[in-house]
Amino acid sequence: MPLNSIGFLFVFLPLCAVLFWHLPRPARVSWAPGFLLAASVCFYAVNSLASLLILLPSVILDYGIARLILRAHPARQGLRHSLLIAGVALNILFLGYFKFGAVVLATVNQTLGTSFNAAPAIVPLGISFLVLQKIAFLADVRSGQVKDLSFLEYLVFAFFFPRAIAGPIIHYQEIAPQIRRPVERDPREHLMVGICLICIGVFKKSFVADSLDKYVSPVFSTPSSSELFDLYPTLITSWISLLCYAMQLYFDFSGYSDMAIGTARLFGIRLPMNFNSPFKATSIVEYWSRWHITLTRFLTAYTYTPVVLFLTRRRMKKGAPVLQGKKSKASAILTIVAVPTFITMILSGLWHGVGWQFICWGLLHGFYLTVNQAWKMLRPRFWPDKASYERVMKPVGLVVTFFAVILALVFFRAPSVTSALSIYAGLVGANGVFPETVQLYHAAGVDTPWIVMNSKTLIGAVWWLVVLLPAVMLLPNSLALLSRYQPVLEGELWEGGLVASRLAAIVVAVLGVLGVMTLNQGTGFLYGQF
């Protein structure tokens, strides 16, 4: 019963929402956290009870560590710090076992000729997202941002079902006050915003993202064995497929995020923003402030910033130059800009999946971000006039950022590095330009997965791209459209925003109906696999 299923949308969710808002009023204050926890347990029970049972001990252990940190005397900073380190290490081991256990064990068995069999049977639902959330929680307890702790609220924070599959990654202090405050008497605005976001989300996921899969999977299923390495998809096929994948991933994950935010809002709870029109970004730094925002803020707060600060202070102590804007020295840029960026993006790659292709994706983004940051600092030296720079470079930046992002997506989607390289070869036309060229292979008796992508199929893909590319670059996003009603916790959206009207309701309803009608195409959410 994922978020994009009939059972969730038409049975589980309406039932929970109706019960929530119709609980006896005097009891609501104390009922809300218990109710949300019970609903979340039901959600896990229906989807994957085993996940709940695996995750629960680690969630309770973190609560115990958090209590110990809070109880430790403020003067005993060493103890508090050691507890935090222990908690973070346990979380990383826990996630590492489930994500990398099978691969590591297979390698060990192969190398040593052993036959250990301790690989995890399942990967618990949303474990990657929950582990980051738990690490942030421990760090926030240690830094004093979480001062009061309630076990019930903590369990809701950990298992809150709208975000169970793939985030957003939330902080305890963001959600606890919302759970504990008295429920408002009038739920109409919450329900309106929630239903709008769910309708838009299900449309994005089912009608758009799932429809694009037939243009993506055949090409990205390119065999990774070296003997077929020469059989690249052709130039046109590769580019169309890659553009379709960029759109599929965006509409899939932003659709999921809209549904998660909308689902939480049905219970009067606002989640943080996860997407803000990433393809409108005019630089790669800006792109990361708009794409998977809650992951970016986690990595920035708990990896990037501490490393930059540590390296800056270390250089200052040694008397080495630190960043000084346009006068920054190359050594300072390499140490303080490149090193933290590459560390952060490689970690991001590893978090996303197992395989060298994710590390390559992280390295590419590390490179992009380093170049972008270095240029931002040094630019006044080469192009001092800021106004003329922005006038010329903003449109250029939009295009360059878009292509940089989608070229890195090849590694993100391909099943292996070899497979990714064959797509890159296709993108530069190493196997001809037109789709029909590949059919020559077919005529020669070679069966390739991308043979199905003939010109006729590709025309359908082009129509999608003609509509979707301008839409993602020009139109306001779902959260901006609802900005009058504070759809998310914070973040600067469009100053305008739609006013509730019959016309808007009809448009949203049509989107919702189209989304529901195409639900049967549905696959899991792409980010659910992480």
Next chain:
Amino acid sequence: MTNTLIIEKLTPILREVFYDDDIVAVPQMTASQVNGWDSLGHVRLLVEIERAFDVRFDATEISTLKSVGDLADLIERKREAAPQGVGAS
């Protein structure tokens, strides 16, 4: 040093870090309103503030700041905790 004085002293630091002589620090100012105030710019700014005000921040404190007002409050708290600072005027 009062909160107002701290904010006044932040203006030249912000101008220097983000190369923009039009910046005037006000409590409501947020990072998104200043060109270049991204994650790296934020750390550079905080390191400059540490030098100017003779205070020291934790990485986690840095990440929680949402506005110049928050920043000034944090500097004030830090200076109260360690009033022997010599870098401020």
